[in-house]
Amino acid sequence: MGRQPCCDKRGLKRGPWTIEEDHKLMNFILNNGIQCWRLVPKLAGLPRCGKSCRLRWINYLRPDLKRGAITEAEEEMIIRLHARFGNRWSKIASHFPGRTDNEIKNHWNTRIKKKLKVLGLDPVTHNPIEQHENCKAKHEGIQQSSSSREQEDNLELNSHDNSSSKDNQMSEREGKSSFGLDETNLSSINQVWESLEAGSMLKPEADPSNVFPVGIDEDLPADFLQQWIDSPSHMLSWDGFNNLEEILL
DNA sequence: AAACGTATCAACCGCTGGGGT
DNA sequence: TACCCCAGCGGTTGATACGTT
Known part of the structure; x- marks a missing residue:
């Protein structure tokens, strides 16, 4: 078999x-x-x-691999892209010439996830955690009969949105999130980043060339x-x- | 200095989808 | 259409570096 x-x-x-x-x-x-x-x-x-x-x-x-730690500017970009594409690491990595999907995935799992949690955002849905918990509680109240595993499965489906490529292509074309994010999700992410920038946790002077550094190998x-x-x-x-x-x- | 816990990341595993026949 | 092969992908694991007690 x-x-x-x-x-x-x-x-x-x-x-x-x-x-x-x-x-x-x-x-x-x-x-x-x-x-x-x-x-x-x-x-x-x-x-x-x-x-x-x-x-x-x-x-x-x-x-053509880019060596060295992922910069905060790159990190910000990863979070924005993750909000849009979910765990499609190769898709995300394609926006970072010289970075690998594995590298970005590892960075997400070991650092960004924690950072988001500290900031009160659910790393899976990018929703504020309290709001998410409330919604979940409400949902559980209404649908007492459905098992928690079913709900997990649904979340899983939403978050992975695996290769329903038609949907992805459509939502990408429309400039919407294929990750099931609505405007509220995206604006909450943006709010957090704005507050981070305001609090100078990010270096606004970060050199954008660090984000997209190196050309392609045949060169x-x-x-x-x-x-x-x-x-x-x-x-x-x-x-x-x-x-x-x-x-x- | 040693023991233990935690973080990081390279590498592996198994699945999926595309292309060829 | 069905099957096979392969590259690519994402999740997971395990080794090791690092920090703390």
């Missing part, structure tokens, strides 16, 4: 990648490009599955990449990318 595994896992390595593995994968992709991820580990001589290689490349090795000078690959020190430190913007401009 079920699908066959994406690859024969016997003899395949798992867990953290070594510098040598990174080096091999980087070298292979830059020399050969990516046609089929399943073939990449075989051709590159890596004891990994294609999926693992793909993830490593996307989340760590891609030369990278080939010799720069090769130099980077050949240099063992760059495999140990990502500082080599700190001045990527200067190189690209």
Whole structure:
């Protein structure tokens, strides 16, 4: 029953990648490009599955990745986008060149969620928490027969709005939230951000170029990449990318 | 200094949807 | 139309770094 595994896992390595593995994968992709991820580990001589290689490349090795902590300006943008798209991390990440969906997802789960809770906002619905609780209580009062699990399921459905792509496309076109947010939700989010800005928790002078920093990988000078690959020190430190913007401009 | 708790993030797992046959 | 394969996605886990007692 079920699908066959994406690859024969016997003899395949798992867990953290070594510098040598990174080096091999980087070298292979830059020399050969990516046609089929399943073939990449075989051709590159890596004891990994294609999926693992793909993830490593996307989340760590891609030369156009932006390194360093997520700025407050980026954070603000993430919250606004999350209010609109929900947990569609790749969609959100597409607004941040150089950031990965995994990075944004992790940042959301570990930091932003908490921040919103402190600010009195429900990280799922982006509603003020009290209001949300009241609504829930009201709802429970009316529908005593329905189980709490059913309600959770409904919330889940609303929040995920998974791939009812038609709906999404429509609401995106109309400039509405595909996440089930109405004007009230969005304005409450905006109010919080305005108050944050007023209280200078945000740095208004934040350089907008930090948000959308780096161009696309095909623009990278080939010799720069090769130099980077050949240099063992760059495999140990990502500082080599700190001045990527200067190189690209 | 050691033990414990918490936060962070890289990596994995399983599901989904698109494309090809 | 049905099936298969694959890339991509989002949720979850586990290792480790960091902070606190």
